[in-house]
Amino acid sequence: MLSLMGDEIVAVRELPVRKVRRYATAAFVLLALMTATKCSFASSPYSWATYYAPRRTATITIDGDLSEWDSVKGFTMDQEKFFFVGQGMSSKKWTGPKDLSATFKVVWDDQYIYVAVHVVDDKVNEPFGSLVSGMDTGSWDDDGVELMFDNDGSNMARYYIGDPLHHEFHFVYSATHPLVFDNFWKYQAGAPQPMFTLPDGKKEPLAYPDEVMAKNEITQSFAGPPYYGKFAFKRTPDGYNLEVRMALPGAQMKPIYDGGHAIGFDVAINDNDEGKGPLKQQLHWSGMNDLYWRDCKFFGTLILYDSVSGASTTSSTAK
Numbered sequence: 001m002l003s004l005m006g007d008e009i010v011a012v013r014e015l016p017v018r019k020v021r022r023y024a025t026a027a028f029v030l031l032a033l034m035t036a037t038k039c040s041f042a043s044s045p046y047s048w049a050t051y052y053a054p055r056r057t058a059t060i061t062i063d064g065d066l067s068e069w070d071s072v073k074g075f076t077m078d079q080e081k082f083f084f085v086g087q088g089m090s091s092k093k094w095t096g097p098k099d100l101s102a103t104f105k106v107v108w109d110d111q112y113i114y115v116a117v118h119v120v121d122d123k124v125n126e127p128f129g130s131l132v133s134g135m136d137t138g139s140w141d142d143d144g145v146e147l148m149f150d151n152d153g154s155n156m157a158r159y160y161i162g163d164p165l166h167h168e169f170h171f172v173y174s175a176t177h178p179l180v181f182d183n184f185w186k187y188q189a190g191a192p193q194p195m196f197t198l199p200d201g202k203k204e205p206l207a208y209p210d211e212v213m214a215k216n217e218i219t220q221s222f223a224g225p226p227y228y229g230k231f232a233f234k235r236t237p238d239g240y241n242l243e244v245r246m247a248l249p250g251a252q253m254k255p256i257y258d259g260g261h262a263i264g265f266d267v268a269i270n271d272n273d274e275g276k277g278p279l280k281q282q283l284h285w286s287g288m289n290d291l292y293w294r295d296c297k298f299f300g301t302l303i304l305y306d307s308v309s310g311a312s313t314t315s316s317t318a319k
């Protein structure tokens, strides 16, 4: 940045004073923008981990049929670089896009964020881990989709059960009784750092010290405050769809250029092909192979925008 400023100064030395001022102002604005970007956006260093969500132009019916999303540009994860590396997982067992890949899309209106995910998965299983009491297995072992939201773009770490602004949601696939979980950790002073034990006995951090895990299923309450949520899965010939609508308390549901702000956002796709045991593999959009389920700074970034042609649809009602 300093060299940029230096170059600007050298380059404008022979220019009239007015142009010098203009260059200096432009350089200052650029510097201010870069600084602001660093402070308020999530921290994935990967260029792909920013999604620009248009205001919706069609009525979205939450039924798992994604035909009304056809005109929305999706982001597809179908390469090795999207696989989470940790907890014994990587792309090592991956046999290709038919084994696991996914495309997600996001739109918004004044009330809600809407997310559509088409998951390609060759073996779609009913949940098992989510239904077991105890912490040895859970929704994190079942076929399904994780959605992370840092509603107010805080970049904060250590969010807990009951926090309406910062989230790790798990949407667990089932043909008959799909499930939703919302955040998995409670603060407990003095609790030892939770560790994940790998098959070879090695341990990896699972959370921070002073934290304990809990299964926080919210399938029934998801439709009520603060989310007013609705979700639906639909089995497809190559996998399944997930369609979700929910409110994001603390988020400005406005275009970025009109008082809006960056929202921390992440998507992970869980794949278990055995119907038992630990997860086989996981796609993870932001690419941050760290404690992304504990720390919003490891999320990607969601930017809301509105096209001029879409402005007339702002008052339409969500279904």
Ligand SMILES: [Ca+2]
Binding pocket: 060, 061, 062, 063, 064, 065, 066, 067, 068, 243
């Ligand atoms: Ca639909």
Ligand SMILES: [Ca+2]
Binding pocket: 098, 099, 100, 121, 122, 123, 271, 272, 273
């Ligand atoms: Ca699979």
Ligand SMILES: [Ca+2]
Binding pocket: 121, 122, 123, 124, 125, 143, 270, 271, 272, 273
């Ligand atoms: Ca599977």
